[in-house]
Amino acid sequence: MKPYRVLLYYCYTTIEDPAQFRDEHHRLCIRLNLLGRIIVAAEGLNGTVSGTPADCDEYMRIVKADSRFSSLEFKVDEADEHAFQKLNVRLKDEIVNSDLPVDPRVRTGVHLEPEEFKKLKDADDVVLIDMRSNYEHAVGKFKGAITFDMENLRELPQHMDEIKHLKNKKVITYCTGGIKCEKASAYLIEQGFENVYQLHGGIIKYGLEAGGEDFDGKCYVFDNRVAVEVNQVNPVVISTCYRCGQPSDRMINCASPACNNHVPLCEACGDEHQGTCRDDCKTDPDLRPYDGTGYYAKETRGYSPLLGYRSQLATVNR
Known part of the structure; x- marks a missing residue:
């Protein structure tokens, strides 16, 4: 433990x-x-x-x-x-930022628990659709899943033409923890898809409860770990180092804050290039010190949890 x-x-x-x-x-x-x-x-x-x-x-x-x-x-x-x-x-x-005109509290796709998803995902009339950003599915995704070249869920309506021919299929959406799929699956229903499902709890729950079989690569997460193992059954590496092209699922944020690109970077290239994804990023005057992880906490200006807490106490104690 x-x-x-x-x-x-x-x-x-x-x-x-x-x-x-x-x-x-x-x-x-x-x-x-x-x-x-x-x-x-x-x-x-x-x-x-x-x-x-x-x-x-x-x-x-x-x-x-x-x-x-x-x-x-x-x-x-x-x-x-x-x-x-x-x-x-x-x-x-x-x-979750989406701007989609739906309310998951009213209607959403049918929730599939991990074991249900595992049994259904390979059926001939089933299509898996990844609702995450491109840098997320670049390092890991389910075998055979459809992915979109999008930065965030707000762009989903722009990709409807890519899947409109699948309205007669059983569509299963998935994402990291399930939250994006609540709105994405609801939006697909609004767009005329009739058999819409979603992986309840997302990739993380599937890995924890069902072993993660057929999830290729790692799952991108929004914390210090950057990417985590999911598949305990048949794991493979699907991403390659952004610089040298060798297989690598070691995700980093570029050390240049002006770039901050989310890319796979092998350990050797990370050390050699100071955690940058391109040579011109090395010249950034605000280049962040590379500590080997490639994770940099986002700067929050004008926000402090402790100061906010003290402010609340001051208000209460007046």
């Missing part, structure tokens, strides 16, 4: 006063020493946090005790250390 846990979760539910909830949730995470990224919106809650087993257990207990989140499922993984360097609890319009 490793000394830390990583929790991945989301829940589409109605939050009447998201600003107040954000502040309360913020204080809860500080009290439990959790680090990570959490998004609060009127439509629900989405987050990835890390902490000790005891702190994570208490967090899950408290969240699940709230009737609004009774259906929420936590994907729980182990880690050697905190998967984040800081805490961000933010208020936004959506818990």
Whole structure:
């Protein structure tokens, strides 16, 4: 058993006063020493946090005790250390950026549990569609899955022509933890797809509960780990080093903040080129020191969880 846990979760539910909830949730995470990224919106809650087993257990207990989140499922993984360097609890319009005119609380694709997905995914009348960004599926995806060259889910409507001929098929969408598929599958239904399913809990849950069979490569994650192993049955490497072309599933962010490209980079090229994806990136005057991981915490200007917490206390104690 490793000394830390990583929790991945989301829940589409109605939050009447998201600003107040954000502040309360913020204080809860500080009290439990959790680090990570959490998004609060009127439509629900989405987050990835890390902490000790005891702190994570208490967090899950408290969240699940709230009737609004009774259906929420936590994907729980182990880690050697905190998967984040800081805490961000933010208020936004959506818990996943999409701009899609759908509401998963009303209708979405049929949820398939990992074992159900495993049995159905290879049927002749089934098509798998990856709803993640191009840099994510470049390092790992399911065998035979359709992928889109898109930066984020907002671009999905631009790719409908690529799959309109599949409306008579059973379509199964998948993503990292399931949250994008809630809106993506709902959007496909709106576009006339009749047999729409989604992998419940996403790639991460499939790996944890069903062994990850036929997921090629690694799964890109949005924390210090960058990419994680999923397939315990028949793993392969599908990505190649951005610089030398040798097989590599070691994902990095370019050390040049002006570039910040998400690419596979082998260890040798990372060391030789200071964690940059191209030679011109080395000349960036703000080049970040490369520590071998290729992960750099995003700078957050004008936001401090601790200062925000103190501000709340000052308001309460007046």
